[in-house]
Amino acid sequence: MSSSSESPSDTATLDSGVSSVKPDCAESLDENVLPKVEELELSLSDIKSEVAADALPISPTEPVRVRRARGRPRIHPQRSPTTSSSAKARSKTxxxxxxxxxxxxxxxxxxxxxxxxxxxxxxGYKPVELWKSGKEREAEARRASLDVKYELPPLMEGVENDVDRILLQHFVTRASCVLSLDGNHSNNPFTKILLPMALKHEGLMHSVLCLSASHFCSVNPSREHQERQAYHRGRALHLLHHDLERQKAGGDGGNIIFEDHNVAQILVHLLNTICEGSTDGEYRMHLQAAKKIVMSQKSKNGDFQCLIDEFVYYHWIASEVTSLEGTEIRMMDDFNLPFTLNPETAGMIGVSDGLFGFMSKISGLRRRIRQRIDTGQEPAMDYEAFHAAHAIDTGLRSWQCPQTPGTPRYTISMLYRQAAWVYLYRTTKESKPHPYISTAVDNGIRYIKELPAEGWIQSNVLLPLFLIGCAAFEEQQRVEVERAFQGLMACTGLGNIASAKEVVEEVWRLMDRGDPDSWDWEKIINARGWDFLAT
Structure with missing residues (x-):
């Protein structure tokens, strides 16, 4: 078409223009180098359509809305470009x-x-926690808040846990009753005098709990109570040693003035050997210390001094019945002890009524006769021994019981009188059956049967039962003695009863063989390597 074709005149004009320029540029451009003009190839896809007038933004700040092409729906929220679909979470197991x-x-x-x-x-690994709902966690938190409690501090020094509180209650209700003749807690010296002192002194409280644990274990053995016994024993001895060292350092010229609670500790430790049934002579160490204190000082507390005097003399004289060692306690001519006690309030029969004065005289007589036999002196019963035996026999026959007739105290006092005469007979006569000794043993058994089976009265029965048992030649008497031993063990639970019974049975075997040494049970005990109190 004519519109797209060029005319000859235009071409001529262009040629003439080019030819006219050539001479001017000849100096700067090479004649053989011509500029190349490249044609641009355009496609329809490179041409953007114009934005429609009606799609223009209303304001300059409003973004242009571009219609999205059809296809897959939008993902919301959009994935992060850095997150890989193959990444794994860290293990927590x-x-x-x-x-x-x-x-x-x-x-x-x-x-x-x-x-x-x-x-x-x-x-290792953390425990697996089970999933719990909110209600379950709330219930657990509520229970935890209710379970929170704060322990109360000890009310009394030395009483540290529930076991100790049980032991203290046991001492008040049971142990103290079998250690004294008074079953009334208000008059029992161990609860009336000793316990108030223990509330003020930790060492004495440990001693009391140790004694209670010993008695508790003798009745009902328990590992828990044995452990507490060992603990309280260690603490009591440690505190006693500390007190004595302190008093010795502050004393005048090394003389120690023992305080009342330290003396009470010594007495309680002696009783502990009885409850344990110890046969190694441990009691002797405590008894010697108590004897020294009694002879050298007096307590300002009158009631406590009476308890010390009665306690020490009772166990001192009773120890001579089962031991080769000992010296006669100097008495007045009427066989009374060197102190005064009220028989109605005494805690141990035999001391307050003067019967233990006869016991001490008989023990001294036995040592004299044993020495003459061992050295081969004839006769064993010389004039001096005969005179002493006659004086003791006369004193026992004229003795008047200070107790009210018909009461348990009267019965047990008469039992001690009977046992003292049996003790004298077995010391001065040959070891063979005789109607006199048979009658005396039968009467002693009758006294034992008349006593009520209560701990407070049975606590004083072991010593006379031991003496009567060592004189039981007849089978029926031995049956009654064995029954009395069994009842005594069940009633009091003292550990030394079994040892006393075993010695009596050994004496019976010697009797049956006709052994003349069956009278000397002290030697039998010593031959076994034993040393114990029959109290």
Missing amino acids: GCITCRKRKKKCDETKPFCQSCKKNNIHCE
């Missing part, structure tokens, strides 16, 4: 060590192999 070290754990139970290979201590 590895062992504690690997998690701390931020190392991969192979989760081998109970200890992982990774720690083992690296020679590292594996701390």
Whole structure:
């Protein structure tokens, strides 16, 4: 078409123009170099359509809305460009060590192999926590708040836990009753005098609890109570030693003035050997210390001094019945002890009524006769021994019981009188059956049967029962003695009863063989390596 073609005149004009320019550019351009003009190839896809007038923004700040092409729906929220679909979450079930070290754990139970290979201590795995609902967690929190409680401090020094409180109650209701003749707690010297002192002194309280634990274990053995017994014993001896060292350092010229609570500790430790049934002579150490205190000082507390005098003299004289050692306690001519006690309030029969004065005289007579036999002196019963035996026999026959007739105290006092005469007969006569000794043993058994089976009265029966048992030649008498021993063990629970019974049975075997030495049970006890109190 004409519109798209060029005219000859135009071409001529162009040629003339070009030719006219050539001479001017000849100096700067090479004649052989011509500029190249490249044609542009356009496609329809490169041409953008104009925005429609009605799609223009209302305001300059409003973004241009571009219609999206049809296809897959939009993903909301959009994925982060850095998140890979193949990434995995870190495991929380590895062992504690690997998690701390931020190392991969192979989760081998109970200890992982990774720690083992690296020679590292594996701390194991956290316990699996079960999922719980909000109500369950709330209920647990409520229960935890209700379970919170604060322990109360001890009310009394030395009484540290529930077991100790049980032991203290046992001492008040049971143990103290079998250690004294008074079953009334208001008059019992161990609860009336000793216990108030223990409330003020920790060492004495430990001693009391040790004694109570010993008695408790003799009745009902328990490992828990045995452990508490050992604990209280150690604490009591430690505190006693500390007090004595302090008093010795502050004393005048090394003389120790023992305080009342320290003296009470010595008495309680002596009783502890009786409850335990100790046969190694441990009681003798405590008894010697108590004897020294009685002879050298007096307490300002009159009631406590009476308890000390009665307690020490009772066990001092009773120890001579079962031991080769001993010296006669100097008495007045009427066989009274060197102190005064009210028989109605005395805690131990035999001391307040003067019967133990006869016991001490008989023990001295036995030592004299034994010495003459061992040295081969004839006769064993010389004039002096005969005179002493006659004086003791006369004193026992004229003795008047200070107790009210018909009461248990009267019965047990008469039992001690009977046992003292049996003791004298077995000391001065040959060891063979005789109607006199048979009658005396029968009467002693009758007194024992008349006594009520209560701990407070049975606590004083062992010594006369031992003496009467060592004189039981007849089978029926032995049956009654064995029954009395069994009842005594069931009633009081003292550990030394079994040892006394075993010695009596050995005396019976010697009697049956006609052994003349069956009268000397002290030697039998010594031959066994024993040393104990029959109280």
